[in-house]
Amino acid sequence: MKAAVVILCILNSLTGNLAMAQPYYPESDDEVIETLPPRGKSWFEIKLLRIKVKSSPAALQPVLDLASRYIELGRAESDPRYFGYAEAVLAPWLKSGQVHPEVLTLRATLHQNRHEFTPALAYLDKALALQPRLGQAWLTRALILEVQGNYAAALKSCLPLLKLASALVSQVCIASTQSLTGQIDSAYQQLMLALPAAQSEPLQNRQWAMVALAEIAERKGDSKAAEQHYRQALKLDRNGYLLAAYADFLLDRARYREVTELLRNETRADTLLLRLTLAEQALQLPTAQAHIVALAARFAASRMRGDTVHQGDEARFLLHLAHAPEQALKLAQANWGIQREPRDARIILEAADALDCPEQIQPTLNFLAQAKLQDVRLQPLVDRLSRSSS
Amino acid sequence: MMRLIIMLATLLASTGALAHKPSDSYLTLNADAKTLTGQWDIALRDLDYAIGLDINDDGDITWAELRVRKQAIHAYAFTRLQLSANQQRCSITPGDLLVDEHSDGHYAVLLFQASCPTQAKQFALVYSLFFDFDSQHRGLLTLATGGRTATHIFSPEQDHYGFKRYAEVSPWQSMLNFAHEGMWHIWVGFDHILFLLSLLLPSALIREHSSWRLKTGYASIFKDVLAVVTSFTLAHSITLSLTALHVIALPARWVESAIAASVVLAALNNIYPFLANHRAWFAFGFGLIHGMGIAGVLLDMGLPDNQRFISLLGFNLGVEAGQLAVVALALPAIACLSRQPSYPARIMKLGSAGIAMIAAFWFLQRALDLPLNILELL
Numbered sequence: 001m002k003a004a005v006v007i008l009c010i011l012n013s014l015t016g017n018l019a020m021a022q023p024y025y026p027e028s029d030d031e032v033i034e035t036l037p038p039r040g041k042s043w044f045e046i047k048l049l050r051i052k053v054k055s056s057p058a059a060l061q062p063v064l065d066l067a068s069r070y071i072e073l074g075r076a077e078s079d080p081r082y083f084g085y086a087e088a089v090l091a092p093w094l095k096s097g098q099v100h101p102e103v104l105t106l107r108a109t110l111h112q113n114r115h116e117f118t119p120a121l122a123y124l125d126k127a128l129a130l131q132p133r134l135g136q137a138w139l140t141r142a143l144i145l146e147v148q149g150n151y152a153a154a155l156k157s158c159l160p161l162l163k164l165a166s167a168l169v170s171q172v173c174i175a176s177t178q179s180l181t182g183q184i185d186s187a188y189q190q191l192m193l194a195l196p197a198a199q200s201e202p203l204q205n206r207q208w209a210m211v212a213l214a215e216i217a218e219r220k221g222d223s224k225a226a227e228q229h230y231r232q233a234l235k236l237d238r239n240g241y242l243l244a245a246y247a248d249f250l251l252d253r254a255r256y257r258e259v260t261e262l263l264r265n266e267t268r269a270d271t272l273l274l275r276l277t278l279a280e281q282a283l284q285l286p287t288a289q290a291h292i293v294a295l296a297a298r299f300a301a302s303r304m305r306g307d308t309v310h311q312g313d314e315a316r317f318l319l320h321l322a323h324a325p326e327q328a329l330k331l332a333q334a335n336w337g338i339q340r341e342p343r344d345a346r347i348i349l350e351a352a353d354a355l356d357c358p359e360q361i362q363p364t365l366n367f368l369a370q371a372k373l374q375d376v377r378l379q380p381l382v383d384r385l386s387r388s389s390s
Numbered sequence: 391m392m393r394l395i396i397m398l399a400t401l402l403a404s405t406g407a408l409a410h411k412p413s414d415s416y417l418t419l420n421a422d423a424k425t426l427t428g429q430w431d432i433a434l435r436d437l438d439y440a441i442g443l444d445i446n447d448d449g450d451i452t453w454a455e456l457r458v459r460k461q462a463i464h465a466y467a468f469t470r471l472q473l474s475a476n477q478q479r480c481s482i483t484p485g486d487l488l489v490d491e492h493s494d495g496h497y498a499v500l501l502f503q504a505s506c507p508t509q510a511k512q513f514a515l516v517y518s519l520f521f522d523f524d525s526q527h528r529g530l531l532t533l534a535t536g537g538r539t540a541t542h543i544f545s546p547e548q549d550h551y552g553f554k555r556y557a558e559v560s561p562w563q564s565m566l567n568f569a570h571e572g573m574w575h576i577w578v579g580f581d582h583i584l585f586l587l588s589l590l591l592p593s594a595l596i597r598e599h600s601s602w603r604l605k606t607g608y609a610s611i612f613k614d615v616l617a618v619v620t621s622f623t624l625a626h627s628i629t630l631s632l633t634a635l636h637v638i639a640l641p642a643r644w645v646e647s648a649i650a651a652s653v654v655l656a657a658l659n660n661i662y663p664f665l666a667n668h669r670a671w672f673a674f675g676f677g678l679i680h681g682m683g684i685a686g687v688l689l690d691m692g693l694p695d696n697q698r699f700i701s702l703l704g705f706n707l708g709v710e711a712g713q714l715a716v717v718a719l720a721l722p723a724i725a726c727l728s729r730q731p732s733y734p735a736r737i738m739k740l741g742s743a744g745i746a747m748i749a750a751f752w753f754l755q756r757a758l759d760l761p762l763n764i765l766e767l768l
Contacts, residue, residue, distance in 0.1 A: 025488055028453065029452065029457070030454065031453045033452065033496045034435065035451075036435060036438060037435070078410055080410065080526065081412060081435075081526075083412075084524035085523060088521075091525055091546075268407075269410050270411075304414075305528040305530060305543060
């Protein structure tokens with residue numbers, strides 16, 4: 001309810017500038033009323049696959065290909081509609097008696113995208129029971145367990161990759177898990193050694209390794225190395241995750257101009273618009289207000305359809321842009337119940353710090369201490385909150 | 391709340407930041423006594439994906455391209471939305487096609503009318519738009535009937551929604567309903583009655599030279615009561631209305647504690663008089679706080695959107711009627727008992743002390759948020 005009040009306040013302060021939308025008749029026949037998303041060559045491929053799936057509904061391969069293309073496109077464009085398409089392509093194949101392990105793995109990936117980790121893990125376990133040599137299933141499983149903060153199980157799920165996947169993929173899986181459990185230096189060094197040897201690896205995998213290195217370096221407090229890795233990764237390709245991580249890196253160093261430069265045209269994805277707006281607010285740009293309203297409306301719209309995917313980002317929005325720390329803490333804690341990456345810990349700590357109520361987040365502090373998580377961004381907060389709680 | 395969100399969602403045109411979001415359609419249905427009308431906002435991007443709108447394949451959809459596909463859109467959409475009444479299919483007649491902007495782009499706005507068996511009360515909607523190719527599509531329904539609003543989310547797992555049509559309540563009926571609520575609330579809300587009783591206890595007396603003296607004649611008693619009751623009424627009507635209309639809002643705990651404190655003070659005033667002959671002002675001042683408390687129940691009930699003022703008036707009148715009934719019962723007893731020589735020293739003081747104790751307990755309970763119940767102790 002308080003969130004609604006916050007939204008109302010924001011809305012009130014802006015009603016001056018905003019005209020209420022109303023259904024209307026466009027003025028002329030030539031008026032362009034919608035521009036469809038840009039459709040590159042993958043769209044042509046998708047069109048062909050759609051026809052194939054329709055004409056031979058009993059063939060598995062076109063279904064797997066089509067679902068995978070949709071997932072790739074959804075990730076590249078940060079556009080969740082494609083995940084819904086992929087889910088629908090797989091749906092008939094999950095109803096039949098004999099379910100294919102690859103179908104299960106793709107379905108699990110879609111659950112993972114929506115942060116529905118319990119059904120995702122259930123599908124993966126089922127897939128691996130049918131086909132234990134499914135590298136993708138082990139990898140997705142490891143990534144989910146790592147996000148959940150279950151590091152020992154995540155590491156166990158990385159190990160089969162040493163045989164089933166490339167050296168680089170298994171190395172990133174192992175190193176990123178170990179870096180969260182008190183072995184940050186050795187994890188970084190191992191990954192640094194693995195990367196130059198993997199020039200023949202697909203671009204996405206090399207980029208993934210670079211982002212992992214950047215994040216580990218950032219947690220170690222080595223800004224210079226982190227920046228180098230981020231820039232190296234950006235040279236290969238732009239994607240939503242990388243842009244968000246690099247924007248956070250820049251925000252932490254008050255390099256707001258570079259954030260607005262980086263994300264100027266990235267207002268469609270909520271995660272990126274959030275970071276852009278944080279920079280705009282810091283620079284006191286006039287666009288910040290309109291973007292705050294847009295974000296409030298998007299989070300509200302997502303809640304209206306019953307989604308909880310964006311709780312972490314919404315908590316950040318509430319704390320830093322809507323200035324509602326109580327609401328932010330509540331949401332950050334709900335998010336912490338689902339995922340436990342350093343950034344999830346950070347928003348809880350920041351909200352508790354703003355409210356000066358460390359006792360409410362004792363479980364989070366305990367978790368961080370137990371995991372021996374090293375992160376220079378979290379340490380000052382942890383120290384301050386632990387001091388005032390004891 | 392839902393309306394606010396839809397309002398927000400449609401507002402984004404002006405911010406120039408279009409979102410990437412999962413697919414939603416917005417379905418609004420108005421079911422009043424005779425007609426059933428609706429508005430259905432469906433994303434152009436989704437319609438294009440389903441039936442193709444971009445005829446010249448240039449990535450842009452023009453108004454002309456949309457308009458020529460009107461029939462096809464209607465045929466596609468309205469075979470995926472079924473409305474039935476008492477298990478009989480209603481026929482849906484599509485109306486105008488318009489355009490609107492939501493957070494992720496422009497939408498086709500489909501207006502429609504449904505004709506169902508006239509006597510039907512039990513309705514059902516079955517929604518299946520886009521579920522065949524997008525499992526994450528959701529249909530967000532807002533249903534308005536008889537002054538109430540309900541919402542539902544259609545998904546592949548939950549594609550049914552049953553609802554009843556409520557007849558529009560006449561303004562007169564609505565006023566009576568709220569008057570009844572107001573009266574009832576005064577009778578069960580002991581704190582307001584005890585406050586009023588405390589102020590009425592000395593109404594047959596006058597304070598002179600530090601002692602109580604019996605008033606002569608009923609006219610002056612009546613004038614005294616009239617002044618107290620009118621001030622109290624005036625004051626709490628003001629704050630009740632302002633609170634119910636969301637003009638002012640104070641924390642409930644604060645208000646409830648202040649009300650308990652006001653009862654303590656009113657009762658103590660009879661034992662240690664400090665405002666004996668100015669109780670009308672006293673009634674007015676604290677009446678302002680009581681109004682905010684009385685409004686609480688109204689906030690919980692919610693005022694019907696289209697009959698806010700008539701309902702508010704009804705509630706206020708109910709409160710007054712309930713209050714006058716209390717006065718009518720208490721006043722003869724007070725007037726009669728006041729003739730006893732022991733009234734000021736015994737009856738009034740003992741009664742007031744009792745009231746003060748109960749109210750003090752309430753105060754502690756409310757101010758400190760104690761989970762105690764006075765009735766268990768009495």
